[in-house]
Amino acid sequence: MSPLQQSHLPFDFSQQSCDPLQHIGCFGLVKPSGPMAISTDPALVKKLNHNASERNRRRRINGLYSGLRSLLPSSNQTDKLSIATTVTRVLQYIPELQQEIQKLAKEKEELLLQMDFNHEGEDQSSPRGGIIGGWPRANGCSLEGVADGSVYAGQLSEREMAVQICTPRQNTGSPLSEILLNLEMDGFSLINVSTLQSLGDGDSRVFYNLHVQAEKRSNSLDCDGLRKKIWSLCLNNTKLAMPSP
Numbered sequence: 001m002s003p004l005q006q007s008h009l010p011f012d013f014s015q016q017s018c019d020p021l022q023h024i025g026c027f028g029l030v031k032p033s034g035p036m037a038i039s040t041d042p043a044l045v046k047k048l049n050h051n052a053s054e055r056n057r058r059r060r061i062n063g064l065y066s067g068l069r070s071l072l073p074s075s076n077q078t079d080k081l082s083i084a085t086t087v088t089r090v091l092q093y094i095p096e097l098q099q100e101i102q103k104l105a106k107e108k109e110e111l112l113l114q115m116d117f118n119h120e121g122e123d124q125s126s127p128r129g130g131i132i133g134g135w136p137r138a139n140g141c142s143l144e145g146v147a148d149g150s151v152y153a154g155q156l157s158e159r160e161m162a163v164q165i166c167t168p169r170q171n172t173g174s175p176l177s178e179i180l181l182n183l184e185m186d187g188f189s190l191i192n193v194s195t196l197q198s199l200g201d202g203d204s205r206v207f208y209n210l211h212v213q214a215e216k217r218s219n220s221l222d223c224d225g226l227r228k229k230i231w232s233l234c235l236n237n238t239k240l241a242m243p244s245p
Contacts, residue, residue, distance in 0.1 A: 106198055109207075151234060153227040158217040160191070163210040163226070167234060175234050176208055182233065186226070188212040 069086050072093060081089065150166040163183075167175065180190060192211040198204060214221060 102198075109198060149234065151227050151231045153223040153230070155221045155223055156211075159214045161188070161212050161214065161221055161223065161226070163208075163212060163230065165208040165210070165230065165234065167206050167208075168204070175230075175236075178233055179208075179210075179230055182229065183210075183212055183226075186229075187215040189215070 065083050065086055068090060069081055072089055149168065152164045154162050156162055165179070183190070189212065190210065191213050194209045196207040198207065
């Protein structure tokens with residue numbers, strides 16, 4: 001073989017053999033070595049697996065904090081917050097949300113009260129009486145010494161009636177037991193009762209929603225008389241709960 005022909009060969013066959021452990025084929029493709037080689041060292045494999053797991057863990061945590069950060073108001077999303085700052089803002093934002101929910105719940109009750117109060121005159125001419133869910137004031141009545149008291153009674157059917165009572169929460173005594181006793185004495189049986197407490201600074205109230213049934217059917221139950229009687233029981237309960245001068 002001439003020197004010119006040997007210069008075009010990719011490998012010098014005269015000085016080096018085609019060792020399969022050092023070369024792949026006989027075309028000059030050298031077996032990878034160094035960082036590109038596949039290591040069989042258990043310690044190195046364990047370290048690589050640990051690093052990969054740690055990267056995945058950090059990626060998941062960053063995704064969770066990113067989702068948590070997206071729940072904050074838009075004013076807190078202008079800059080990328082650190083994890084510590086994100087947690088601090090969230091802990092501050094949760095009580096603000098709770099207060100806002102209480103405020104909206106109170107406004108809802110007041111809107112229902114106003115709606116039912118506006119339609120109370122129209123509902124009294126209907127056999128079914130009033131609307132369930134509102135707390136309109138009794139005609140010209142208010143709890144002595146406290147505000148936001150109300151009693152409403154509306155006929156639902158020939159035998160059923162809805163009674164809704166709103167009393168201030170600061171009362172130490174509850175009129176519910178005495179009201180239920182008087183309803184039973186008047187021939188009403190209790191079908192269902194629910195209680196709702198409206199929380200607020202200095203304006204906490206308790207709502208009682210009673211669903212009662214009369215022993216006898218009647219197209220016109222005495223809703224107004226029952227409401228006045230319950231209102232009287234609430235007034236007496238308030239006087240007993242108030243400290244003597």
